[in-house]
Amino acid sequence: MxxxxxxxxxxxxxxxxxxxxxxxxxxxxxxxxxxxxxxxxxxxxxxxxxxxxxxxxxxxxxxxxxxxxxxxxxxxxxxxxxxxxxxxxxxxxxxxxxxxxxxxxxxxxxxxxxxxxxxxxxxxxxxxxxxxxxxxxxxxxxxxxxxxxxxxxxxxxxxxxxxxxxxxxxxxxxxxxxxxxxxxxxxxxxxxxxxxxxxxxxxxxxxxxxxxxxxxxxxxxxxxxxxxxxxxxxxxxxxxFIGESNLLKGKSAAANSVAIDGVGVVHVPSSERSLGSDVMVMVRPEKMQISGADVDAPAGHNVLHGVVEAISFVGGMTRISVKTVQGASVTAKIISGPASTRPELGSAAKLSWSPAESVVLSA
Ligand SMILES: Nc1ncnc2c1ncn2[C@@H]1O[C@H](COP(=O)(O)OP(=O)(O)O)[C@@H](O)[C@H]1O
Ligand SMILES: [Mg+2]
CATH class of the missing domain: 3.40.50.300 (P-loop containing nucleotide triphosphate hydrolases)
Incomplete structure (x- = not known):
């Protein structure tokens, strides 16, 4: 209220x-x-x-x-x-x-x-x-x-x-x-x-x-x-301060995209920003989808490639940390299920998220 x-x-x-x-x-x-x-x-x-x-x-x-x-x-x-x-x-x-x-x-x-x-x-x-x-x-x-x-x-x-x-x-x-x-x-x-x-x-x-x-x-x-x-x-x-977040550093490339350092362009919700300004793209871990490297990400999603470096079971949720090929650690949080439903430690993985789930912050 x-x-x-x-x-x-x-x-x-x-x-x-x-x-x-x-x-x-x-x-x-x-x-x-x-x-x-x-x-x-x-x-x-x-x-x-x-x-x-x-x-x-x-x-x-x-x-x-x-x-x-x-x-x-x-x-x-x-x-x-x-x-x-x-x-x-x-x-x-x-x-x-x-x-x-x-x-x-x-x-x-x-x-x-x-x-x-x-x-x-x-x-x-x-x-x-x-x-x-x-x-x-x-x-x-x-x-x-x-x-x-x-x-x-x-x-x-x-x-x-x-x-x-x-x-x-x-x-x-x-x-x-x-x-x-x-x-x-x-x-x-x-x-x-x-x-x-x-x-x-x-x-x-x-x-x-x-x-x-x-x-x-x-x-x-x-x-x-x-x-x-x-x-x-x-x-x-x-x-x-509030919740967990993945922060990807980059530069504003267009009203609806950001060039992430070492990754390339990701799509974000449209807004007015000066081109070339330093920004961070924030994605909550529960909005990150994770799959095996050979599985196609949903159409229109932003994609990162990496290797699973840590898996921690935190009750109802499982936190999976992926070291991207660029060397950043990115976390996905998924609803816990049998081990067969998540990638194995050390395996190649694909992280993806909908552009709508990106929040652009000034760096
Ligand atoms: N009487 C005082 N004299 C000098 N500094 C103070 C005094 N009271 C608080 N401060 C300072 O003000 C800041 C804010 O304190 P406070 O309001 O107690 O913070 P919080 O409640 O968020 O922990 C702190 O850096 C604290 O050291
Ligand atoms: Mg106090």
């Missing part, structure tokens, strides 16, 4: 927001609008500025330039606690001496709600995160996953319109992380809250988000729906 029209449906808008520490700019002037009820993920390598961006929105940091609008209202200089933005942290940040009930009740006590209302809201929040009956425990009597559920309950208990989560599942093991991803998505659907989620894990971002904002050293590399970033990356950085 990609809610809303940007002019009426904006939960948050950042206008030229930047952050400089001393002489180091860690966030360049950034424009970003988050729609109401959207699940937006800030994805990027460590140090790319994700936490800085969250801290600017929450008010924990003051921007060096720009404005922050919350529902159209300028909150750039509003104190953090007046912004009504809920936070969930990777380290849970629970109060160890308080029971689960009191941890979750805390934001309501700060807001001086009546004890009846507090009791009702806390029990409802604990129920929503699957912790019914855990209210008398202390945090140390809970597993990591359960502690994070308390962190989430403490956040949703006062119904903030916006929730920000900074690598909330980073401390959990893989299976639990996947289960919690599903639960956070369910909560998002049930509550309709705007969520800004931070992770460095591309699979988590692809799985959970309406849109992904991919960050690279203090700026937005690309903002779009998960399949936009996957199928239409705008740069080599995006192509390499």
């Amino acid at each position: 990609n809610a809303g029209n940007a002019s009426t449906g904006e939960a948050i808008a950042l206008r030229g927001i930047s952050k400089t520490f001393g002489s180091v700019t860690v966030l360049k002037a950034t424009e970003l609008a988050v729609n109401k009820s959207e699940f937006l993920t800030l994805l990027g390598p460590s140090g790319s500025g994700k936490t800085t961006l969250l801290n600017l929105i929450s008010g924990a940091l003051t921007p060096s330039s720009g404005e922050i609008l919350l529902g159209g209202r300028n909150i750039t200089r509003m104190p953090p606690r007046d912004r009504g933005i809920g936070m969930v942290f990777q380290n849970y940040a629970l109060m160890p001496h308080m029971t689960v009930f009191e941890n979750v009740a805390y934001p309501l006590r700060v807001r001086r709600e009546s004890s009846g209302s507090i009791r009702r809201k806390v029990l409802d929040a604990l129920d929503r995160v699957g912790l019914k009956g855990f209210d008398d425990r202390k945090p140390r009597q809970l597993s990591g996953g359960q502690q994070q559920r308390v962190g989430i309950a403490r956040c949703i208990v006062y119904s903030p319109a916006i929730i920000m989560m900074d690598e909330p599942l980073g401390a959990l093991d893989k299976n639990l992380r996947e289960q919690m991803q599903t639960e956070i998505k369910r909560l998002h659907r049930e509550l309709g809250t705007t969520i800004i989620y931070v992770t460095h894990d591309q699979e988590e971002a692809l799985n959970m988000s309406d849109r992904i904002c991919l960050m690279k050293t203090g700026e937005i590399a690309q903002l779009g729906a998960p399949d936009d970033l996957y199928f239409r990356p705008n740069s080599r950085f995006v192509a390499e």
Whole structure:
């Protein structure tokens, strides 16, 4: 769900927001609008500025330039606690001496709600995160996953319109992380809250988000729906950060072709490019077809010849790496089947792909 029209449906808008520490700019002037009820993920390598961006929105940091609008209202200089933005942290940040009930009740006590209302809201929040009956425990009597559920309950208990989560599942093991991803998505659907989620894990971002904002050293590399970033990356950085990719270096030869170094001309979707410019042709491994050298490739496909140099079985898929006659390693990923359905290690192979599956990136 990609809610809303940007002019009426904006939960948050950042206008030229930047952050400089001393002489180091860690966030360049950034424009970003988050729609109401959207699940937006800030994805990027460590140090790319994700936490800085969250801290600017929450008010924990003051921007060096720009404005922050919350529902159209300028909150750039509003104190953090007046912004009504809920936070969930990777380290849970629970109060160890308080029971689960009191941890979750805390934001309501700060807001001086009546004890009846507090009791009702806390029990409802604990129920929503699957912790019914855990209210008398202390945090140390809970597993990591359960502690994070308390962190989430403490956040949703006062119904903030916006929730920000900074690598909330980073401390959990893989299976639990996947289960919690599903639960956070369910909560998002049930509550309709705007969520800004931070992770460095591309699979988590692809799985959970309406849109992904991919960050690279203090700026937005690309903002779009998960399949936009996957199928239409705008740069080599995006192509390499999200999923696996084959990158073939060459020069633009015509609107719909590229001369790959040492290979020759391959066909690509038509677009305007200056002739002779350095480009990369990106092809996802699952879009590469592989066959024996003597089998004809489908009509119109681009073709590479080589020798199978590695085969790795990765469960449902098998990854086959081919050393082309030009010396490049190109990978095809096929659905796993009996050994007879794939070329043998060391055998001559033909790789082919449809021109429509090529993405041309500037080098
Ligand atoms: N208080 C600070 N003073 C100086 N540099 C900082 C400070 N906080 C963060 N940085 C730097 O800003 C960059 C972005 O950090 P951060 O936003 O935490 O990245 P991420 O969350 O994407 O890992 C890093 O290079 C980090 O070292
Ligand atoms: Mg961070």
